[in-house]
Amino acid sequence: MTENISNCCTDRTVLDKIAAVARNWKGRKDMLIEVLLQAQKLADNAITEDVAEVIAKEMSIPLSTVCNAVSFYAMFSTEKRGKYIIRMCKSAPCHVKGAEDVIKAFEKVLGISCGETTSDGLFTLETCECIGVCDRAPAVMINDEVYGPITPEEVINIITNYRQRREEA
Amino acid sequence: MEETRILLKNIGKINPVSSADYVAAGGYKGLKKAISNPEAIVDIMKDSGLRGRGGAGFPVGLKWSFTKGTPSDQKYIICNADEGEPGTNKDRILMSGDPHSLFEGMAIAGVAVGATKGFIYLRAEYPYLLPILNDAIKDAEAAGFIGKNILGSNLDFEIEIRSGAGAYICGDETALMESIEGKRGEPRYKPPFPGVSGLWGKPTIINNVETLCNVPQIIDKGAEWFRSIGTESCPGTKLFTLSGNINNPGVYEFPMGVNMRTLFKEVGGGCPGGKKLFAVQTGGASGAIINAEMLDMPMDIECCAKAGAVLGAGDLMFIDESINIIDVVENLIEFFVEESCGKCTPCREGNTRLLEFVHKFKDGTAREDDLERLIEIGSFMQVSSLCGLGQASPVPVLSAIKNFPDKFIVKSDERGQN
Structure with a gap:
């Protein structure tokens, strides 16, 4: 499932910010889309693999579940985009x-x-x-x-x- | 022709965030009445004859009665604000200009069936509505209209906004619930229906924004008042979104049964540049495309259906003589190929096949059996797709073939091999 998501290095401070957002919703799978929307704004308008991993870990949900949502909704991109x-x-x-x-x-x-x-x-x-x-x-x-x-x-x-x-x- | 502004009466006249403004304009009276006699609400809604305004037209009182009659420790009210049908933007107008009427409608539904939690599922394409809705919710909570112990009663009703992330399919009620639960927005098999088993398996009422905005005034002024507007089978007003090749595009409110010609000529001002009207797509991207000769049509669910059109959410996209109808049909099917969730085969494969056939008509290579196949596959999709998307997506092309037969030219002398 993750092979479609581009593997790149997101800035550590950005990942930390995303982790902080995701941590607020540990175990709350229903908040995944909200977290993804916020994360994308912080990370070059994309959910890259390292971003998806941080969200999965901090929310305690499987990485495949995160990737599942990312690939479904049109607003999410796996490639970095412009400002x-x-x-x-x-x-x-x-x-x-x-x-x-x-x-x-x-x-x-x-x-x-x-x-x-x-x-x-x-x-x-x-x-x-x-x-x-x-x-x-x-x-x-x-x-x-x-x-x-x-x-x-x-x-x-x-x-x-x-x-x-x-x-x- | 003058509009009948019942739903739009406050738009542009009050500060949308302020509950005080809304109350001064007669708001939250319905909720007060509802709290004084919760038991009566579902019957009033049934008597009013209000039908869902999102496109399907299901009787609202009946829908609510399913949830009311299902005992549960938790019930939910969902407002479907995933207004994704191309050609529709009426709900955006209501939410940006009069959000308290939506909150009041949701709270009344909650009081009626014993639900204490409401969700507004807002499409991601309306991010600029979030501050208005959030501020209005805070204002309503501070004033005691929603939240804990609403209006000093022992009843609670909280409202939370959930954002979509770009998926037309989430306008389907069960797909929307999947999305609120944080999953891919794929429709569920029915039954069970949401009224009995919806969000997180709990009894759930899900209604469109416009539907819910009708509720406060029905409870306040009564079912009889509501039935005095509109038609016998579709009481009340309807918001119509006029788009496409029309001089005055926009959202207008008229009693159900208003004539389409009136909407085109008097309200819309006809086609720009003195061009002739060629076609109208009725009811959004998944609605029927009719020809200009069919324009004299009272706009309610039954009259539209009888005439081969679709009322849907009240969308009318006007197409002038300069537009190639095959090109429009191609655009519409491309939309459904893009938006099909892929869960069921008829929709996933069918839309792709329909597009292949339309390409043949566009480049002039279609044969007689291509036309037969197109109609066969489209008809099959209508009866076998899991949800409304696949059931309705063949409607534009099938109606265009029926109403513009001379545009779907086939090489009739060469029947294909297969």
Whole structure:
């Protein structure tokens, strides 16, 4: 079960933070998804094998149970991702409003294909299913923020804003 | 045509977090009445004729009676806020603008059947609702509307939020329960039904956000008031989400039975750019695609079904003449291939096969027997899939074949070998 999860070294201090979160829910299997969501935010937006192992150990649940959940839910990634995850909705209401053209614009502006991360580690571009803002289609989520309706022409400004945020940080 | 704002009456008018604002707008009166006579609630809900607003339309009072009638040391109320059906965002509007009406509905359900714990299963795509819901819960607890000894009674009702992690299948009630338990969201075999054996095997009521938001006003104003709105078989209002090629996309509230043409023309303002309407997908991604000639249709469960459409959660996705319908069908089946949980074979394999057939229609290589096979597999999935996902996922393609036969062209002179 674990062979699909990328084996990499997560920073020790990050693992310690994740361990502290998981320890609060020892034996509480029902809190696994919550712990995974929090862990992913701490660890480059991914549940890598070392992260999964820490969670399994601290929550006292089998590693296979952790990996089972990770592989099932779309929000979890086993590969490290960028600081900002761009999730472009490709479900039907966005599709008929031209989502594909917006995806192409993101690919062009970022210089990557869907599923890839920019070399500076800032952006990962993904498509996803309905994000529940069909009244603002076509729509995209960048981390927890929603943009819509957006045109291909607006993509460059959105990306520039995020790049500036990093410089200010 | 003016909206009938019963569920949306507070949206944008009150501070959503504040229970005081909600009370000033007439809120928590239903809960007070419920606590004064818990025994009567299920009967009032039965008399009201309220049916589930998540898509299946099951009678709410009947659902609650199963849980009420099952003795247990612990019972649960779950609010299904996993609004994942493409083309639906009504529950987001309710939760962001009037969360106390949801809490009140859940608390009334708890009082009615003896449940002391409620969960809101919120989809991960709505992270920005978490602060609103959490603050509103704290506010309601501080004011004594939920928590221990609600409204000074000896009854408790706590509400906890659980987040999903991106899985359409978790909109299925038993898959959702698996997910709350921390597992993969795969549907369970039924029976037993959740009303008797649900979350952690305990009797559980699970209702959609919009369903629960209807409850406070029904208890406060009575079943007769509720029955005076909407249609005989579907009393009350319905939230409709208009999306796709429409001038005024959004969520609107009308009595059940409102005509689809009214929603398209008067409310939605028609298609942008003066384009002609070509098709409408009714009831979300798993709903029927009808042609523009079928637009005159009263929107309630029975009328939609009779006309070959689906009310579902009240979604209407409008498709104008510039859109290729095969392309839309392909997009929809890709969605189901992606979201099928893989537990049962008809759904896991069937959706993949449906997609293969649709690709043939898209590139013009489909033969007569491909069409026959597509219909055969789709029909088989509808009767043999474990849960609603696989049972409903063939509906868009099958309805499109029926309503747009000239778009599914086959090379009729070449019957295939196999």
